[in-house]
Amino acid sequence: xxxxxxxxxxxxxxSQTLSLTCTVSGGSISSGTYxxxxxRQPAGxxxxxxxxxxxxxxxxxxxxxxxxxxISVDTSKNQFSLNLRSVTAADTAVYYCARAGLTHNFDYWGxxxxxxxxx
Amino acid sequence: DIQMTQSPSSxxxxxxxxVTITCRASQSISSSLNWYxxxxxxxxxxxxYAASSLLSGVPSRFSGSGSGADFALTISSLQPEDxxxxxxxxxxxxxxxxxxxxxxxx
Numbered sequence: 045x046x047x048x049x050x051x052x053x054x055x056x057x058x059s060q061t062l063s064l065t066c067t068v069s070g071g072s073i074s075s076g077t078y079x080x081x082x083x084r085q086p087a088g089x090x091x092x093x094x095x096x097x098x099x100x101x102x103x104x105x106x107x108x109x110x111x112x113x114x115i116s117v118d119t120s121k122n123q124f125s126l127n128l129r130s131v132t133a134a135d136t137a138v139y140y141c142a143r144a145g146l147t148h149n150f151d152y153w154g155x156x157x158x159x160x161x162x163x
Numbered sequence: 164d165i166q167m168t169q170s171p172s173s174x175x176x177x178x179x180x181x182v183t184i185t186c187r188a189s190q191s192i193s194s195s196l197n198w199y200x201x202x203x204x205x206x207x208x209x210x211x212y213a214a215s216s217l218l219s220g221v222p223s224r225f226s227g228s229g230s231g232a233d234f235a236l237t238i239s240s241l242q243p244e245d246x247x248x249x250x251x252x253x254x255x256x257x258x259x260x261x262x263x264x265x266x267x268x269x
Contacts, residue, residue, distance in 0.1 A: 090250065090261055090262070090263045090264045091207065091250055091252075091261040091264075092261070093258060093259040093260065093261070096257075104257045104258075106258050107164070107258060140206055140207075142206075144254075147195070147212065147213065147254055148195075148197075148254030148257075148259055149197040149209055149212040149213075149252075149254055150197075150199075150207070150209060150252075151209050151218070153206035153207060153208075154206065155205075155206055156206050
């Protein structure tokens, strides 16, 4: 059974970088053909897809965040990471990591981690 | 970007009712449509993929239909545990987008 777990600071100051890591267990991040994804949800609002990194290492980002975003993978640790630069209060949300297959349906999710942007 | 519009935004129904939630895409997306259920404080759970395929382990009272730009999620006989927010999501081509959600109260 694949499990995902987000980790990282719960509080980030405005203009700084939000950094989160997703640890995958129950399967190798480098096997199969999957999109390892980040999705966020502001309090009381809907879901916003942030971007993904494919098993091959290629990435695709939401155009609304492009330019501030990096997603990387560390196969030795079975982890993938999110870096979002120059954050503002609008980036405050619960951040989820998730796995998607080739048809981009998200079948496994982390429990989510709340990140608050505030001074 | 492909925009996804769900209706209604919220609804209230009774145990045993048949409930339908609709989702419309801003362009044709073939059958590239998934449905999720989210309960408060929890991550979304995939219910239906490719418009009408039920994920293993999901109760058979859930069903999905549609293709092109118009889709529906139907719960044939509502149960108390179905109280949740439901989201559609297109998987046609990145960027992936979700509907705004439908809050179902029982």
